[in-house]
Amino acid sequence: MKKVTCTAPVNIAVIKYWGKRNEELILPINSSLSVTLHQDQLKTTTTVAANRDFPEDRIWLNGKEDNINHPRLQSCLREIRRLARKRRSSGDDNISKILNYKVHICSVNNFPTAAGLASSAAGYACLVYSLARLYGVEGELSEIARQGSGSACRSMYGGFVQWIMGEREDGKDSLAQQVEPENHWPELRILILVASAEKKHVGSTAGMQTSVKTSPLLKHRAESVVPGRMEEMIEAIKKKDFEAFGQLTMKDSNQFHATCLDTYPPIFYLNQVSQRIIGLVHRYNAYYGTTKIAYSFDAGPNAVIFTLDPTVNEFVEIVKRSFPPESNGDP
Numbered sequence: 001m002k003k004v005t006c007t008a009p010v011n012i013a014v015i016k017y018w019g020k021r022n023e024e025l026i027l028p029i030n031s032s033l034s035v036t037l038h039q040d041q042l043k044t045t046t047t048v049a050a051n052r053d054f055p056e057d058r059i060w061l062n063g064k065e066d067n068i069n070h071p072r073l074q075s076c077l078r079e080i081r082r083l084a085r086k087r088r089s090s091g092d093d094n095i096s097k098i099l100n101y102k103v104h105i106c107s108v109n110n111f112p113t114a115a116g117l118a119s120s121a122a123g124y125a126c127l128v129y130s131l132a133r134l135y136g137v138e139g140e141l142s143e144i145a146r147q148g149s150g151s152a153c154r155s156m157y158g159g160f161v162q163w164i165m166g167e168r169e170d171g172k173d174s175l176a177q178q179v180e181p182e183n184h185w186p187e188l189r190i191l192i193l194v195a196s197a198e199k200k201h202v203g204s205t206a207g208m209q210t211s212v213k214t215s216p217l218l219k220h221r222a223e224s225v226v227p228g229r230m231e232e233m234i235e236a237i238k239k240k241d242f243e244a245f246g247q248l249t250m251k252d253s254n255q256f257h258a259t260c261l262d263t264y265p266p267i268f269y270l271n272q273v274s275q276r277i278i279g280l281v282h283r284y285n286a287y288y289g290t291t292k293i294a295y296s297f298d299a300g301p302n303a304v305i306f307t308l309d310p311t312v313n314e315f316v317e318i319v320k321r322s323f324p325p326e327s328n329g330d331p
């Protein structure tokens with residue numbers, strides 16, 4: 001038996017991906033950019049084992065058996081095995097044996113699954129990386145992780161990562177690329193305020209399909225807004241300019257949720273707690289006359305807060321005062 005265990009962190013998009021031009025290959029209608037969290041925070045841990053006694057491939061997600069025939073899971077397995085076969089044909093005998101075995105995959109998220117906290121990103125990045133290690137496959141793996149879940153390709157790298165949308169129909173140029181490494185902006189802090197750990201009603205995949213079909217705002221965003229924002233965001237990150245970084249992050253999150261509202265029928269991911277957090281952040285920044293805190297919301301009500309180290313304690317105190325424990329269900 002051969003067994004490998006790996007971990008992969010969640011990434012939080014500050015320029016959001018929303019909408020595909022190819023559903024099967026998972027090719028996006030716009031580029032996106034994210035910050036990958038540290039390995040010791042929100043993460044997936046996956047163990048993959050290959051054994052000659054396993055009669056079939058199987059997967060367990062958070063302790064419960066899941067559907068191994070899920071097309072996205074099958075795409076990742078097929079692509080990694082294809083690369084492994086290529087390696088075998090170039091003379092690597094160790095791989096031959098394992099390629100004849102079935103695999104068991106066991107994956108655990110240390111945070112809520114399918115609650116808008118990018119579990120599919122960490123989950124598929126971890127799956128692809130673990131399988132690659134099992135089969136001794138190396139090289140550009142973001143293209144395979146992308147076929148599990150679009151946002152997963154960005155979790156293949158640490159630090160600040162862009163997913164370049166690409167132009168080719170076969171998706172070979174739709175890849176993740178590190179913009180700056182993990183240690184680039186050590187003062188940057190990310191806090192997650194969990195407004196609800198419930199599974200969301202409209203998943204990202206289905207939600208963005210409806211948006212592509214019905215939202216004129218999404219088309220405008222992809223064609224005329226995101227290209228400029230990608231450039232501005234990369235510059236803000238390179239210069240460690242929090243004012244620019246924070247404002248772009250909030251504006252992009254707001255526009256993403258505006259496209260959800262522009263979708264027909266509309267999709268609501270934010271709830272009253274999210275709206276109160278947005279108000280709190282803007283009041284805090286207005287008080288200081290500068291952007292000291294920024295928020296971003298994925299496809300769910302949970303807030304991701306970006307700030308710099310000296311601001312953390314004061315802001316956390318304000319959140320605690322605004323959402324006392326007895327107000328139940330709040331962060």
Ligand SMILES: Nc1ncnc2c1ncn2[C@@H]1O[C@H](COP(=O)(O)OP(=O)(O)OP(=O)(O)O)[C@@H](O)[C@H]1O
Pocket residue numbers: 044061107108109112113114115116117118119120121122123124127151203204205298299300
């Ligand atoms: N550890 C994992 N291993 C494999 N697949 C996973 C894992 N975690 C989540 N997934 C898959 O991802 C799905 C959830 O993805 P979905 O996009 O709906 O939510 P999310 O990723 O938590 O939120 P969002 O992408 O909006 O931030 C799960 O139903 C499961 O199929």
Ligand SMILES: C[C@@](O)(CCOP(=O)(O)OP(=O)(O)O)CC(=O)O
Pocket residue numbers: 012013015016017018026032118120121148149150151152204205206298299
């Ligand atoms: C709002 C988002 O988090 C949407 C993520 O969508 P997914 O990557 O989960 O969607 P699929 O490609 O269909 O699996 C924004 C982002 O992470 O860029």
